[in-house]
Amino acid sequence: MLPFLIKRLISLTLSLLAASLVIFFVIEVVPGDPASFMLGLNASPDTVAALRESLGLNASVPLRYWQWITGLVQGEFGISYTYKVPVGELIADRFWVSMPLSIYALTLSTLIAFPVGVIAAARRNSPADVSIMGVTQLGIAVPNFWFAMLLVLFFAVSLRWFSAGGFPGWEAGFWAGMKALTLPAIALALPQASILARVMRSSLLDTLGEDFVRTARAKGLTHRQALWKHALRNALIPVLTIIGLQFSFLLAGAIIIENVFFLPGLGRLVFQGITQRDLIVVKSVIFLLVFAVILVTFLVDITYAVVDPRLRRRSA
C-alpha cells in the first residue's frame, strides 16, 4: 500500500503544479500587462505603474510564479484589488456556502440514484425499469439552471414553501441555512442523479451476468440474496468513479446555480471578479476549485485501492 500511496502523492503534486502553471499562464501572461488590463483603457500611466508596483508585477515572470505558489502553500492568495482585503478572507466566507451546497447535492444525488439504479437493474425490462430509464433520460437533458428556475416557480412563487433565493448565513442557525440551500441542492442533484442511476443500473447488470453470481445462484442463493451479497459490492467501482467525477461537476455547476438563487458563494465571487477585472480573485478561486477537483480524483484513486486490493499491486 505504501509504494502505491507515494506514487499517487507524487502524481498529485505534479498535477497541482501543472494546473497552477496553466492558470498562471492564462491569467497573468496572456493578457500582456495585467495591471493595465485590470484598470482598463482610460487609466493614467501613473496609476498603472502604481498598481504594477503594488502587485509586484515588475518582477520577472518565473519569480512572480514562484511568489504566487509559495504564497498559496502558506494559504496566502494575495490582496484583492477591488475589495482591498486578503483574497483568502473573501474565499473563506464564500467557501462555507459553496462547499456545503456541493456536498448536500452529492448526498442527495447518491441517495436518490442508488435505490433507483438497483431497482431498475433487479427488475430489468419491467415497467418500473422502463419508466426509470425514461425519466433519467429526461433528467440528463434538463439543464440544471432551468430546473432551478422551475423549482423557484413552483416552490417559491406558487407554493411559497421556500424563498426564491438568498442565504441567511450560518449565524441564522443550521436549519435556516440548510433550508436556503435545499432548492439549489435539488436543482444540482437531480440531473446528476439521473446519470448516476443509469451507471448504477448498467454496472449492476454487468456484474449480475458474471460467473461468480451464477455460482452464488447455483449454490442456492435467491436472486435477491445474490444481488445484495455479491453483485452490489462489485458493481460499486464504476459508480465510485462517477461519484468522484460528479463532485467536480457539482462544484462547477454550483457556480451557475448560486447565480440563480443569489447565494453568496464562490460562484458569485468569481463573476464579480470577472466584471470588476479583479484577476487576483479570479485566479485564486479557479485554483481553489481545480485543487478540489484534483484532490477528489486523488481520494477516489485511494478509495479504489482500499476497496479492490488488485489495483494496489497493478499500479504500484
Place this chain on the structure above:
Amino acid sequence: MSDPQIIMERPAGMVHAALRSPSFMIGLVLTLLFTVAALLSFVWTPFDVTQLNIANKLKSPSATHWLGTDAFGRDIFSMLMVGARTSIAVAIVAVGIGIVVGVPLGLLAAARHGSLIDEFVMRTNDLIFAFPALLMAIMITAVFGPSALNAIIAIGIFNIPVFARLARGAALSLWTRDYVLAARVAGKGRTLISAEHILPNITNLLIVQGTIQFSLGILAEAGLAYVGLGTQPPLPSWGRMLSDAQTMIYIAPNLAIFPGLAIVLTVLGLNLMGDGMRDIFDPKLRRAR
C-alpha cells in the same frame, strides 16, 4: 473488406435496425426538427427578432405570436428559431475542435503506446480534465471578455481529451488485430496504418461520442450564455433568453418555460439518437440489452 456481400448487406441491415429502433427514430425526428428550424431561420422567421416593439411586450401565446412575446415585444417563437442556430453552431464547432485535435492525438498515443509521447498526451489530457469546461470558460472570459467564440474555445478544449481518450482506447485494441499485424509485416508505417486501418474502424465510436458531446455542448453553451459568459446580445440564444426571463419570473413565468423546453428537447433528441446509434452499430449490445 473486399467481400462484396458484406458491403452490400451491412448498410441495409443497419437501416432496417434504425427503422426498428424507437429511440433512434424519436431522436432523429427531434434533431431534424431543430436543425430545420435553425436553417430556416436564415431565410425566414415569423417575426423579425431585431425589431423591438415595446407596445407589444409580454403577450401571452396567441394565433399571431405562437409562443407570446418577451419584454421588448419580440416574438418568442422566432427567437427560439434563431437561438437554435446559435446553439447548434457553437456545439458543432466545439465538437469539431475536439475531433480534429483529439482524435489524431489519441491515434498517435496508441501508435506509440508506452512511449514518452503516449505518456505526455495522456497526462495533458488528465490536466485538461481537471478543468471543468465552465472553469475553462471563466478563465478565458476573464482575460478575453465574454463572446460566443470564447464559449466555443472553452467547450472545444474540454472536448479534446474526451476524443483523445476514446480514440486511444479503441485504437489500442485494434493494434493487436491480425490485419494490423499483416499491414506492419507488409512494411506500412505507423501513421499510414493509423489512417488506413485504425481510423475507419473507430468511426462508429466517434460518431456516437460526437452526438453525445454535441448534446453536452448545447447544454454548456446554454449555461455559459445564461451566466453571461457566452453569446452576447443582440444575438438571441436560449441561455440568454432564460436569464432575461429570470428577472421577470413573477410577471411572466411562461418566458422561462419555452427556451428551457427547446434545450431539453434538442438535448434529449441528440442523446436518444446517440444511444440508438450505439445499439445499431453494435448488434451484440442490441441483443444483450
